[in-house]
Amino acid sequence: MTDHTLTLDGLKGSVTVHAFDAVADAVAYVVAQVAGVLKSEVASKGHALITGAGGSTPKAVYEGLSGLNLDWPKITLTQVDERFVPLDSASSNTLMMATALTPAIQAGLNFVTLIQDMDDAGECAKKAESVIRSIEGVEVTSDKPIFDLTLLGMGADAHYASIFPGHAINAEVYDTTALVLPVAPSGTEAEPKLPRITLTVPALNRSKRILLLITGAEKLEVLRSAILSDDPYTSPIGAFIAQSPVPLDVVWAA
Numbered sequence: 001m002t003d004h005t006l007t008l009d010g011l012k013g014s015v016t017v018h019a020f021d022a023v024a025d026a027v028a029y030v031v032a033q034v035a036g037v038l039k040s041e042v043a044s045k046g047h048a049l050i051t052g053a054g055g056s057t058p059k060a061v062y063e064g065l066s067g068l069n070l071d072w073p074k075i076t077l078t079q080v081d082e083r084f085v086p087l088d089s090a091s092s093n094t095l096m097m098a099t100a101l102t103p104a105i106q107a108g109l110n111f112v113t114l115i116q117d118m119d120d121a122g123e124c125a126k127k128a129e130s131v132i133r134s135i136e137g138v139e140v141t142s143d144k145p146i147f148d149l150t151l152l153g154m155g156a157d158a159h160y161a162s163i164f165p166g167h168a169i170n171a172e173v174y175d176t177t178a179l180v181l182p183v184a185p186s187g188t189e190a191e192p193k194l195p196r197i198t199l200t201v202p203a204l205n206r207s208k209r210i211l212l213l214i215t216g217a218e219k220l221e222v223l224r225s226a227i228l229s230d231d232p233y234t235s236p237i238g239a240f241i242a243q244s245p246v247p248l249d250v251v252w253a254a
């Protein structure tokens, strides 16, 4: 497994990309990084809390983590974002993550879905926020990190979490006291077509470390262009990276 470091020139400095020849190598790198954080946080403070992306790319990471002999009862994993769909829907990030993480859940992993109410997306976001705020070790009254690590993904339209280009959520999600917000469907042909629930930027910024896992030549080019702009409406991931106070590593494989 060779990590060829790439440097992408961005609007505000450069972004380092850990580039691998094969997706399996990028996945193995991410699994090792996440496992290292989980072990050290459990050893130092007795528990760990991380958050992870949905979609298709991180599934192999969750499967890889799930095969490890970690102290799962001391670990909580929640979601970066979710489609507001029933938990048995093929579009459900919860279903994907819970399936990939089945052995870890059976061994005691506390997997916290953002779907905490199926009647109303706004209520669901509020309930998800309340659940996150009640997790062991989360200090609501300080600005200390909440998440020991965040695993982000990115769509080919430069969206991250459920923060999409051209969407009204961009006016709200950077400057809010909420940790979790509902995201309305765009109402046009543009994404998102489904209502969604997302962690906000202040919530993501309360991570000790962020890994952004992307695969394929197209997404690398999308990222290369996106980081030349910090306009959230045209360049969501570029805007996020430009404002990020958190050390962020991009991990990529063709």
Ligand SMILES: O=C1O[C@H](COP(=O)(O)O)[C@@H](O)[C@H](O)[C@H]1O
Pocket (backbone or CB within 6 Å): 053, 054, 055, 056, 057, 058, 080, 081, 082, 083, 093, 152, 153, 154, 155, 156, 160, 161, 162
């Ligand atoms: O809809 C989503 O898409 C992005 C990217 O997903 P991928 O299938 O291209 O890997 C993902 O990061 C996000 O969590 C998810 O809700």
